[in-house]
Amino acid sequence: MKRPPLTTVVVLLLLIGTYLYSAGRLVLRRGPAVVDPSIEVIRYAHWQIEPGVREAFNEIAADYMALHPKVRVEQMDIPGRAWKQWLRTGLIGGTAPDLVELASYENPDDMLARYFTPITSYLEQPNPYNADEPDLRGLSWRQSYTAELVPVEGVHYFSTNLLEYYGAPSAMVTVRMFYNRRLIQEAIGEDRPPRTYDEFVALCAALQRHADVTHEFVAPLAGSWFNVTQITDGLFSAASQRVALTLDISHDLEMSKVEGLVNYARGRWSLTTPAIRTGLQTVEAFGRYLPPGWSQLNREDAMMQFLQGRAAMLATGTWDAGGILSQADFPVGAFKMPAFRRDDPKYGRWTLGPMSEANTFAGVPFGLTRTSRHPERAIDFLRFLTSRKSNAKFSRISTWLPVIKGVPVPKVSESFRPVEEGYVGGVNIRFFSGEANQVVLQYLYLLSGNAASADAFIAQTRGPFDRAFRGELDRLARVSRETLRQKDSVLAGLYQLEVGTGLGRAKFDRLAANQLTVEAERLRSLRTLADYPGK
């Protein structure tokens, strides 16, 4: 008998081995629900793969399972790059987990309406897992949150169009400057974060001198477009707070994006407005200390520079704190970027002072999917997750800020705490539109290096910004027309559902009021574009 060739044997063995391995994995995989139908399986998905977060969620899930042995809680951490497609596929296919992290930019109203269950009524009941907390037991779940989940535009847990809560948040983050304490100590002789903007620029200069003297290539700042804009956003805004108040058409002390665009089209401010120019000059002041080629780098590159000791400071969100603290082999500090003083001769003329972070809203909200097989159990786990005890544990392990009343901020996260005693923001040219953001990113390099020049930036970007701002006003009018049209149908539904029980103050009335507000803003924008056609 002829023996089969060796390669055939190897391939066959590989196939058999692969089959056995897969079969073994299937048999041994964790999944009691497969074999025990009495086990309730709750799956929750998020994209927060930063170190510390998964561990915190796991510990809380373990606590819950210890309390409820007939429940299995499974965490699904999906990388951000795959999240959108993964979620859509799951929702459409009816295979989405019970609880899903929500974000207003990921979950449009139609998706919320179709695939998620409103949790407003749950939030208005007490959280039973706070029953042992004397100060919380009489409050509703919503009221147990530090800021009581104020339903405003832009938050991830509430839909201002559907007028319902869809998510229960777990954490809060801010933006801070992380620094290598050892390098700062070496450069300036003391471990002390800067208290003013001038001190910050002086620190950058001292770090640069120290690097020159020691011949060690250590940049004062870790650079990437993302990390640098974390600094410039605050500077642009702080330098122009007084101007923003003059552009606030509605006199509510908050210049909205549309108000800024309308007044730009009306010629009431431009890039050459002194306060706006000053904002650019503030970047010019520290931009010379950015490492060469920074504008081509991304977040991960900047993080690597900092963690390898090749940059002394890194501006980023406190969501990165867990990763920084666990991976850095040097002591790390953090500070809020200092503001200019009002009497600052260079930058202080149009500033009010440090910007308030009071409106930092609670994030990482989980929403309940309509396909959940155990919706009441999923809500129960969500209540457990956001109880005072669990939120304290989450905050301690992840270093992210807590969101429940009375939960102490971990010592390591103390400098991340939102500063509430500050002023309203100013004019941030990057925030007006996606296109304006691209213009900033494309030309920000002109504000860095030894030839940094605000005037060069203005000369290059005046035309692109002009097109971007006017285009955005037009785009917003078109987008809001679509949502206004939809509300015409939605109001018809609400009218029929509520007319029997009274329309006043009901959803019909509130949505009609919302529609009137949005429509007024839209028509005001169109009036502006018609009256001020531009060049």
Add this chain to the structure above:
Amino acid sequence: MKGIIALGFAVGVHAAPVADEGWQELAGYLFRDAHDAFTREPAGADRRRALGAAASLLNEPPVSPGKVADVEAQLRQLLADNAADEPAIYARYLLARIAHLHRPAETAEIEAAYRAVITAAPAHPLAQLAAGKLALVLLYQRPDLPVPARIAAAAELAPVAGSAQLPETACIYYRVLAEAALYYDMLDERALGWLQRADAVGPQDVMTATSLRIQLAEVARALGHREAALGYYRSYLATAAPTDSRYHTVAERMADLAKEAK
């Protein structure tokens, strides 16, 4: 005979949940599902259901000019069959909205359509909605009128647009008047009065309520009503949400104003 009665009963029992399902879907932005629910069976003499079919088709994806024209035809048919009942009032309102927002139309046609809703049933909640929308047309879509005339014409709609039956809508109507005056740089006593009326209605939304108090304070201040401005600032500070980043700015502006008079 018994069978026919039983069948009729069964259809009747079945029809109500289907209609409710349709309105629920419509209220939840699920336009296609709503349209399916309303058109699963012929509407026949059920005028509410015919209205639901038209209202859901208006936004059923993909939205197209052809569908909008179909909806208009269906709504006009509803009106032709009976011009005075509830579905007719709603049909008239939707026709005005279609002219205003869903297809191109001349301003005169839009105005006439809204006025038709108001004239047909001035005390109806939909007349209040129509009056609010008409105010917007007058404020921002009548460049042929001088600015003071635009504002005056919109303000004349107050008896209907500011009706107490829809307090949230009334509040925003008054606020819209005030903000139009501010947009046109006509900061005067009337703007303050409209803001006061909006505040008196008392919006439920905490951010709208607190923003109104700041607007009142700032407008009163600009008009030289120092004591009133201080009172509004105080009222804001007492009710501001913890997440309101304007708190410190308001406190300082109040302190500055208080000092000014000393």
